[in-house]
Amino acid sequence: MTTQTKPIDLYFFPTPNGHKISAMLEELGVPYNVHIIHIGKGDQFTPEFLAISPNNKIPAIVDPEGPGGQPISIFESGAILKYLATKFGKFYPADPRQQVLVDEWLFWQVGGFGPMLGQNHHFALYASEKIDYAIKRYRDETHRLYGVLNKQLEGRDYIAGDFSIADLASIGWARGWERQGMDITEFPHVAAWIDRTSNRPGTKAGLALTVDSATQVDLTKDDAAKAVLFGQR
The missing domain is CATH 3.40.30.10 (Glutaredoxin)
Structure with a gap:
């Protein structure tokens, strides 16, 4: 090592x-x-x-x-x-098929889950002018993405099975569900994953x-x- x-x-x-x-x-x-x-x-x-x-x-x-x-x-x-x-x-598997799975969810986060939640934050919390259409647009997309993640986590402890960089990419964003206007009870698998991941000693410290x-x-x-x-x- x-x-x-x-x-x-x-x-x-x-x-x-x-x-x-x-x-x-x-x-x-x-x-x-x-x-x-x-x-x-x-x-x-x-x-x-x-x-x-x-x-x-x-x-x-x-x-x-x-x-x-x-x-x-x-x-x-x-x-x-x-x-x-x-x-x-x-936190990145050796098996090529598992690598693909981790990469899919890593790129899902950097291409969608982060940017869309960021726009949610911007228009709902930071924009000087509150534009109802923009707030609804990004909150709806945030809700859709939480649903995608919730489905993926059904029956899994972590996004790609074992703890990986896919989880590290998403956890910081997902912990902001409340300020994003989400009801986390709609996404029970995400809620359990947030608790599980946030309480890993290393992740918690970071x-x-x-x-x-x-x-x-x-x-x-x-x-x-x-x-x-x-x-x-």
Whole structure:
């Protein structure tokens, strides 16, 4: 099994996407250093961060012990999860058919479950103008996606059978069901999975990673932060 002697650098803010990687690193038990990228203040647009994450989004990592022993930087949460799972041989199956299953649900999350729930948050909670059509559109799609996940979890402890990066990708988003306007009792298999996954010691520790309360952002009130996050072209 691969061992890590030098800490991995995690560029982080406590969002569902950021927590994917902190939870993964905690589950792996590898050393890592946290670098806070305050997305409400524009840290993600500095040249130093853009050299690591050209899409100016968190999370990102730098592994000083990358392929061939040379450093490697990685952006996009799905890519980071696959890199770490492959490097350390955990939470990603060896069997090709099972790999396909994990990949399907990983890509389902990064292509749908995250973006659609994010738009739900935006229009229902953060948008200065409340547009009923947009709120209904994204809440309906959120509801549909929870239904898809609920069906997949029927008879399974985890999304792809065994605990995997598919679960780590989705858990941070699913824990926000209440603010997304969902009634979790409609999705009993999702509810049980949230409880089961959130209480794994590694995942629990990773999901608890946060920043000092003085640097938190309330996007329902902070117009300057909203301008930084939502006013870019």
